[in-house]
Amino acid sequence: METPLKNLAVVGAGAMGSGIAALFASKGLQVVLIDPVEGALPRALAVIERQLTVYAPDGIRQALARIRTSPDLQAAAGSELVIEAVPEKLELKRDIFSRLDAICGPRTLFATNTSGLSINAIASAVSRRDRFVGTHFFTPADVIPLVEVVRNDDTSPETVDRVMAALRFAGKRPVLVRRDIPGFIANRIQHALAREAISLLEKGVASAEDIDEVVKWSLGIRLALSGPLEQRDMNGIDVHYAIASYLYKDLENRQEPSALLKQKVESGQIGAKSGQGFYTWSPERRERVLREKSAALAELAEWLQRKAG
Template identity: 40%
Template sequence: MENNAADTPTDGRILVVGAGAMGSQIAMACALAGYRVRLHDIAEESLEKARANLTGVMERRVAKGRLSQAESDAAFARLESTTDLDGAAVDADVVIEAAVEKLEVKQDLFARLDTLCPSHTILASNSSSFVPSAIGARTERPDRVCNLHFFNPALVMKCVEVVRSPDTSDATMDAAVALVERLGKEAVVLNKEINGFVANRILGALRDEAVALLEGGYASVSDIDKACRTALGHPMGPFELQDMTGLDIGHAVKQGRYAESGDPADQPQRSLAERVEAGHLGRKTGQGWYRYDSEGNKLGEA
């Protein structure tokens, strides 16, 4: 059985803001661990989609015997959906924000949550890149702001990066790490904030080296991927992975980092930029570093 607590409700109320791919699964992970959870979104259809997706995920888990029907029912009973942020925030002990990746949206949300939530409430963001000092800049509680960075899919992936700003208190970090552990996940603590955190920075460095080797004419796309799979034991190579996640995503991350650092090394490389400009974004467009047929089967290098 997974980490869940159908019969042992956990103290504390969690508010998850944003019911997209990440927020919906983070909310369910918390409900499975016994927390009472409110899932908020500005869009009613996002909440409906979240509920439908979670119902499917939980049904599959029950069918596979990884969860009992009673545990699934109890988790759903602890999970409430709402478009009313004011009402949802009044008694939240922890907020996990998983709205769109736009700094202004997050700063506005944190400023608003700061006025709506009790003074003890921890405000955490699931942002993939923005640091807590930036997101919480307009709150009166920088000591209770941190990042809780889950990975996709949040119900499956074990790692959660817990990121502190220079103002985040030890008590906030301790509570955040305890929450991650209560969810049955592994906390990776960042003692100092940095854009992109640990796992995605390492992934980015690998991707950059792969593109540099390709652009230098040292090896082909498929041989670089082969080296990562067969020598390093990676489940897929860096080009295969980019085709899966979307070249536009990696391109946007590099642009964002360049805007912040001004370091030319952070700019998207020529071969990546050319593909994105041509609309070759990976599997979703049928071509990225590789070409794919309409069923998504790889045909060969692009």
């Protein structure tokens, strides 16, 4: 496949930015990874090296050699594509793109990695709205195949084509989200699922472990091969309609986060990074699960890619 671009910049060296840099470097592109936070870049390189051992063990040195690091946003000046992957704060993203707009040449493409912030709102910080898209990667960014490419109201067809070509070259399966809506596609579906799961836990219907077991070994294993709309066709839309007619009114549909979710956040029980969430996490368990799941996801993704052709 012909290389659609030769270099890019990744702004933000956290988990997402590190994964994106590792992905493109492993495919032969020159990458500059930018982050002004002290210690962020050495930590990112250590993470990248660990991730590369999962899916590119024979090319670690070559990939790492293609990544240069800088604390200065000016390092993005010569890039054909800039992917921003900083924390989910609208004004932070707008400030970065406002500065990049002045630094980068007029042909540079801009992409913001966000889980659901408005692409229109972020793009309003630049003069090149036609050359601006959202690219929603999924954690781990270098392993999960899909990327949602989200238009703003002024994104040009050429920009969409070039960004999607770059993602396909990197081995991704990009999909186009035609309208800028909160949460895009995946997070709207994911949050609907999580809202119901948390509600079931809150009501004492089952334990966290058993709720996860149900999802992993029934819905999850099937969803890897058949999406929800295809599955409705396979089962029969009439059957779905009949069940929906009595079930929808009993499903969780609250408009605010649940009391259990609020209590967890307020008490600092925010998951693996704090040691406690719906499960208890030691640092050793967190590291082991991250490592094992990344390896398993890479293996599963490779199998699914072969299956899909």
